[in-house]
Amino acid sequence: MKERKKLLMTVLGTLILFSVAFLLLYLFYFKVLKADTASEGSKEILIQVIVPDEEVLEFTIITNAETLREALDEKKLIGGEESIYGFLITEVNGRKADNSKQEWWCITKDGEFSDYGVDMLIIQDKDKYELTLMEGY
Amino acid sequence: MRTKDMVIIGIMSALIITVQIGLAFLPNIELVSLLIILCTIVYRWKTLFIIYVFVIVEVLIYGFGIWSINYLYIWTVLMLITMLFRNKRSPFFWAILSGAYGLSFGTLCSVPYLFIGGIPMAVSKIISGIPFDVVHCIGNYVIALVLFKPLYRFLEWINQKGNDLIS
Numbered sequence: 001m002k003e004r005k006k007l008l009m010t011v012l013g014t015l016i017l018f019s020v021a022f023l024l025l026y027l028f029y030f031k032v033l034k035a036d037t038a039s040e041g042s043k044e045i046l047i048q049v050i051v052p053d054e055e056v057l058e059f060t061i062i063t064n065a066e067t068l069r070e071a072l073d074e075k076k077l078i079g080g081e082e083s084i085y086g087f088l089i090t091e092v093n094g095r096k097a098d099n100s101k102q103e104w105w106c107i108t109k110d111g112e113f114s115d116y117g118v119d120m121l122i123i124q125d126k127d128k129y130e131l132t133l134m135e136g137y
Numbered sequence: 138m139r140t141k142d143m144v145i146i147g148i149m150s151a152l153i154i155t156v157q158i159g160l161a162f163l164p165n166i167e168l169v170s171l172l173i174i175l176c177t178i179v180y181r182w183k184t185l186f187i188i189y190v191f192v193i194v195e196v197l198i199y200g201f202g203i204w205s206i207n208y209l210y211i212w213t214v215l216m217l218i219t220m221l222f223r224n225k226r227s228p229f230f231w232a233i234l235s236g237a238y239g240l241s242f243g244t245l246c247s248v249p250y251l252f253i254g255g256i257p258m259a260v261s262k263i264i265s266g267i268p269f270d271v272v273h274c275i276g277n278y279v280i281a282l283v284l285f286k287p288l289y290r291f292l293e294w295i296n297q298k299g300n301d302l303i304s
Contacts, residue, residue: 010229017236017278021271024240028267066261084202122254 043125045071049093050132057093068107068121068129078105078118078131086117092131106134141303142183149176150190157195165242165273170235171281171288173212177219179292188212207246214245228285236278243270 042064049057065071069087072078079091089105090097097103107114107121108130114121121129149172156168169191176184192208215238222234243266251259 006227010227010233013233014229014278017233017240017274021236021240021274024267025271028264032264066257070265084199084204086202116253120253120258122258 043071043123043127045123045126046128047072047077048128048130049077049095050130051095052133052135059093063123066122067119068123069119071123072118087119089118089131092133095133097133102136104134104137106132108132141299142186145180145299146183146186146190149180149187150194153187153191154194154198157191158198163276165239165269166276166280167273168280168284169212170215170238170277171231171284173215174219174231174235174281175285175288175292177216178223178289179296181220181223184216185213188216203249204246206249210248211242211245226289228282231285232278232282235281236274239273239275239277240270242273243267 044060044062045068047059047061049059059075059077061071061075063071063074065074069078077093078089079096080087080089082088089107092105097105107118109121110128111130153169153172156172160167173184173188176187180187192205192212195208196205218234218238222230225231244263246266247259247262250262
């Protein structure tokens with residue numbers, strides 16, 4: 001009897017755990033991801049890509065994303081790598097920063113340096129960000 | 138603190154660091170949770186020292202980041218939960234607990250973001266981490282289910298041998 005109760009509790013515990021896990025996954029994919037792609041978005045942000053000696057490119061992103069990284073990822077504008085300091089941008093609009101020339105991508109908001117990384121910058125409607133290719137560390 | 142305790146803390150911390158680095162290429166598949174559970178069952182409060190040696194070495198290896206703040210409390214939370222159920226020996230029980238811990242890992246890690254960007258940032262971190270938490274949950278469940286018993290027996294055997302040698 002005790003063994004049966006134990007078995008029942010084990011099966012029940014496992015079922016509850018995986019039900020919660022799959023419910024969360026379901027909500028994530030069908031309520032969060034789909035909702036994001038289905039609606040046009042509530043925020044409009046302007047991104048300027050500045051490469052020295054080249055024409056400044058401008059991208060308008062209409063999004064529901066919370067962070068700048070999510071918004072840029074939606075448009076596949078950036079590439080990079082995860083680091084212990086957060087996401088490190090190494091590529092913008094197909095232009096890779098050349099390590100050998102000490103190039104790196106700098107994020108500014110209305111010309112002001114940002115204290116946070118791209119994945120921690122919360123975006124607001126009408127925000128304007130500049131992604132500038134810098135040379136020299 | 139006795140010499141034996143210092144040796145245990147050193148060896149177990151080194152073991153946890155090794156398995157963490159060894160499995161770092163697999164996102165959210167880790168043995169650290171199970172080893173902390175096992176250390177807590179066998180070595181009780183000494184696990185606190187093991188955890189913080191592990192955390193200090195991790196910071197020395199990877200540098201300081203937001204994750205370092207998480208590590209200051211996240212493993213201790215697991216240890217405290219384990220202390221509550223330290224007499225349980227069922228692999229299924231620990232698999233469920235370890236799985237639940239894996240599932241709530243993202244939520245626990247979002248605490249610093251609450252202070253950085255408020256509730257919206259913390260919630261967005263939790264939501265964006267759901268797929269990783271689910272992988273963590275399944276990974277922890279399977280690992281604990283398969284490895285809890287053999288590793289517990291091994292650790293108990295070593296502990297017993299150590300005690301016999303001293304006495």
